[in-house]
Amino acid sequence: MQEENERVKKTGKMERYDLIVVGAGPGGSTAALTAAEAGMKVLVLERSRYPAEKNAGGFALSSKAWRDFPFIRDMELPSMRRGTQCVAHFLSPPPEMEERFCIASGVSRRAGYPEAREFFTVTMLRREFDRFLADRAVEAGAELRFTSLVTGLVKDADNITSVVLEGGDEIRAPVVIGADGVMSATARLAGLREKWRPDEVISACAVDYSASRERLDDVVHEANFQAYFGPGMGGNYLMSYADCIHIGGPGVTNSLISRVSRTRIKPARELLETIQAPPVQRLLRAVDAVPREFHVHCVPWKDSMSEDIYAGGLMLVGDAAGLPEPLWAEGVWQAMYSGRLAAQVAQEAIGEGDVSAAYLARYLDRLRDSPVAQEFIGGAQLRQLFEVLGDPQAAGEMTEMVVDLTVNMFMSGQEPKAQTVARAVPILMENLPVLMKLLGIYLPMIQEGGGELPPPLAALGGMDALFGAAGGEEPEP
Numbered sequence: 146m147q148e149e150n151e152r153v154k155k156t157g158k159m160e161r162y163d164l165i166v167v168g169a170g171p172g173g174s175t176a177a178l179t180a181a182e183a184g185m186k187v188l189v190l191e192r193s194r195y196p197a198e199k200n201a202g203g204f205a206l207s208s209k210a211w212r213d214f215p216f217i218r219d220m221e222l223p224s225m226r227r228g229t230q231c232v233a234h235f236l237s238p239p240p241e242m243e244e245r246f247c248i249a250s251g252v253s254r255r256a257g258y259p260e261a262r263e264f265f266t267v268t269m270l271r272r273e274f275d276r277f278l279a280d281r282a283v284e285a286g287a288e289l290r291f292t293s294l295v296t297g298l299v300k301d302a303d304n305i306t307s308v309v310l311e312g313g314d315e316i317r318a319p320v321v322i323g324a325d326g327v328m329s330a331t332a333r334l335a336g337l338r339e340k341w342r343p344d345e346v347i348s349a350c351a352v353d354y355s356a357s358r359e360r361l362d363d364v365v366h367e368a369n370f371q372a373y374f375g376p377g378m379g380g381n382y383l384m385s386y387a388d389c390i391h392i393g394g395p396g397v398t399n400s401l402i403s404r405v406s407r408t409r410i411k412p413a414r415e416l417l418e419t420i421q422a423p424p425v426q427r428l429l430r431a432v433d434a435v436p437r438e439f440h441v442h443c444v445p446w447k448d449s450m451s452e453d454i455y456a457g458g459l460m461l462v463g464d465a466a467g468l469p470e471p472l473w474a475e476g477v478w479q480a481m482y483s484g485r486l487a488a489q490v491a492q493e494a495i496g497e498g499d500v501s502a503a504y505l506a507r508y509l510d511r512l513r514d515s516p517v518a519q520e521f522i523g524g525a526q527l528r529q530l531f532e533v534l535g536d537p538q539a540a541g542e543m544t545e546m547v548v549d550l551t552v553n554m555f556m557s558g559q560e561p562k563a564q565t566v567a568r569a570v571p572i573l574m575e576n577l578p579v580l581m582k583l584l585g586i587y588l589p590m591i592q593e594g595g596g597e598l599p600p601p602l603a604a605l606g607g608m609d610a611l612f613g614a615a616g617g618e619e620p621e622p
């Protein structure tokens with residue numbers, strides 16, 4: 146490759162492609178695969194030495210990806226663990242942090258497509274998954290160059306016309322897809338965004354462990370995603386792969402700005418608190434877990450979909466476009482989906498001989514009509530949900546309410562049943578404020594999504610009567 150670049154410099158010929166993709170993450174490789182399959186001459190420029198060099202850890206890919214991308218249906222990677230159960234643990238406050246209650250749930254039979262009725266996610270290591278996707282793109286005919294840092298974009302009067310690599314080499318293409326992640330240089334160089342606002346990005350830290358595959362099969366089995374909540378700790382998650390574990394958070398639960406306002410700005414300390422919680426320690430011991438890596442990354446975390454994601458000759462996809470969804474910041478499927486859409490629009494634009502911003506606006510239109518945009522419905526409310534869960538008092542009240550209801554309604558053999566069951570109504574009445582808080586989050590979401598209010602609530606006068614004109618606000622006492 147070096148020789149080829151030297152030859153180009155000497156002969157003065159500039160390399161030309163139909164499409165340049167910056168970044169070989171899930172978004173970039175899916176864009177390259179789509180474009181190469183359509184017969185385009187595609188170049189992928191990746192700054193790292195191999196795919197996912199920066200993403201040492203693993204992730205969970207939801208069943209949506211199996212619905213939407215047939216080429217992953219046969220994917221077999223050594224680190225894969227299928228998740229047919231997810232578990233939420235609610236802990237008592239520090240320093241005790243013992244299990245107060247725990248919900249383990251299988252998939253819902255009401256889920257809207259067959260794969261979602263079979264499994265939630267498959268967990269796996271990014272270095273295997275990103276390599277798998279990059280290999281598919283190369284097999285389809287895309288050219289992939291590693292150690293190629295894009296440092297500049299060249300523009301004519303209206304459109305981006307080429308990219309510039311560190312070292313000065315310039316490569317031309319009528320369309321560039323910026324799939325270069327959360328710190329996107331292409332977004333900045335194209336003048337679309339200087340940087341994320343503090344409330345649009347989070348830092349997520351994680352510890353990775355190697356563990357015994359056999360023990361994980363026995364102890365965790367297919368409960369590959371578990372979350373830990375507790376008064377004052379937001380929420381952390383534990384993912385299990387075939388032979389390793391990843392414990393992450395708590396950045397995913399609060400934007401930097403809300404953390405600052407609550408003076409909880411030490412995400413690593415909160416993560417370590419969770420790791421030290423006795424139930425987590427028991428699980429780690431049971432699977433012979435040995436820590437091997439600590440890492441911190443940023444992820445975009447927006448409550449609405451970005452609009453400034455294209456310019457003449459350029460489209461942004463995945464994290465570069467701010468597309469992770471607003472609850473757990475899941476972003477791999479979003480990157481793949483947007484990468485495919487952008488490549489399709491690039492092909493059409495080149496076919497029509499019009500790569501202007503006005504033409505590429507159809508990328509945003511298609512994204513708006515897609516399930517990626519639907520994930521943002523109720524985004525603002527979802528943020529509030531984490532604010533409630535992260536509030537020590539509200540989280541504590543909710544936890545104790547569920548414990549009281551569960552024990553008194555059917556789990557207790559300690560007292561006569563008629564006595565304990567009679568406590569249910571007072572328990573619910575005492576907890577009305579926190580229940581209303583939760584309703585105030587979920588009902589506006591239902592309405593924003595075009596859904597009908599449940600008849601009993603509609604009969605009480607609807608959102609305005611229940612929560613005030615703005616919805617989501619607490620009722621007058």
Ligand SMILES: Cc1cc2nc3c(=O)[nH]c(=O)nc-3n(C[C@H](O)[C@H](O)[C@H](O)COP(=O)(O)OP(=O)(O)OC[C@H]3O[C@@H](n4cnc5c(N)ncnc54)[C@H](O)[C@@H]3O)c2cc1C
Pocket residue numbers: 167168169170171172173190191192193196197198199203204205206207293294295296324325326327329330331349350351393442443444462463464465469474475476477478480
């Ligand atoms: C700790 C953590 C856990 C997560 N867990 C999940 C999860 O479980 N499930 C999920 O769906 N999502 C998860 N996410 C989010 C997910 O990682 C991202 O949304 C996803 O990686 C976005 O893909 P992408 O292709 O847009 O960008 P990236 O995966 O970031 O890829 C961008 C690529 O561009 C390259 N690049 C950057 N700049 C340049 C440049 N100037 N020139 C050349 N190359 C460049 C980078 O090296 C990188 O390879 C998690 C994120 C974090 C931080």
